[in-house]
Amino acid sequence: MSALETVLVDGDVRLEPLAAHHIELLRAACARDPDIWEIYPVSMLGEHFDRAMEDFHATTNWVRFAVLHRGVLVGMSCYIAPDESNHVVEIGGTYIEPAARGSAGVNSAIKRLMIDHAFACGFTRIEFRVDSRNLRSQAAVRKLGAMHEGTLRRNRITWTGYVRDTCMFGLLKTEWSGGRG
Template identity: 60%
Template sequence: MTAHPLSQILAESDMVLQPYDSEYREALRAAYALDQKIWEIYPHSMVGEHFELSMRHFEAHYADGNWAGFLVLVAGQVAGLSNYINADAGNKVLEIGGTYISPEFRGTGVNGKMKRLMINHAFANGYRRIEFRVDARNKRSQAAVLKLGAVQEGILRQNRITWTGYVRDTVIFGLLKDEWRGSAS
């Protein structure tokens, strides 16, 4: 297993972003199961019989060092997961995605705080651009990314087939280091 260079514990007050550890697998399964409907707008389903296959997909990316996964812990409770994806150190670009926040933590500032920690960490480690790729149907995530200060740069039409067979459009957002104000709430 190759550890991702950005994979380290990040923390602020009662929130800890801990590098993914399979010991939390069942806690993630339980958190994912709290919102059965949301998975219709994700590329992969993380509930029911889909959980094992999808987690193996994520874990393969963690193992090859292509992704860095972070368990989102709030006061010790698993609140979700987010990832650095396809980090290109040569071009100093990475994506933050594959994010899920449990329903009880939505609207509480957890997502903004988590993203702020991840963005600050990436920029402090020499990255100059962060991308977010969001299903065009996911208006809540698009609004959250805009709130971070990212700019919508375009739409990739019909670029991904989701686990349901839906052919989605993907909205691309970019955030540059010199534009970042650290203002996620």
């Protein structure tokens, strides 16, 4: 088990390593925003959900979390490809159902928990890769203090066949102020 894989808690937000008992609750949460999946690399909506979960479980270099808000599963987030030798990890694969977005502060709490924990585990750089069309996510990572470091042009084909551009953001441990502005 990776040191990154643990329960993380901040007030009403709790991250638990994704387990079998979370799957149907996650399926229901993913179904609450059918339109958002158009800008995700994979779809977790309807008939695509089971395949996405199979692919997630086949990928061994991700640390997946169920996101709970006030005890209710509202989404997921992941550490992607932790590189302990270079002290770099990506945070991504985040989905939060509509009712828990925005003023609820769930995304900010998730990211603060994951960033704090990654830095405590010895990582010194965190990366975020965001579809160039996803302006909400770009704004969220900028608010955390991450710097836009460039855009990878036409680097990923999404589940719809769209060839996306990916905005790269980086956050260094020396720059981290807790993401509170």
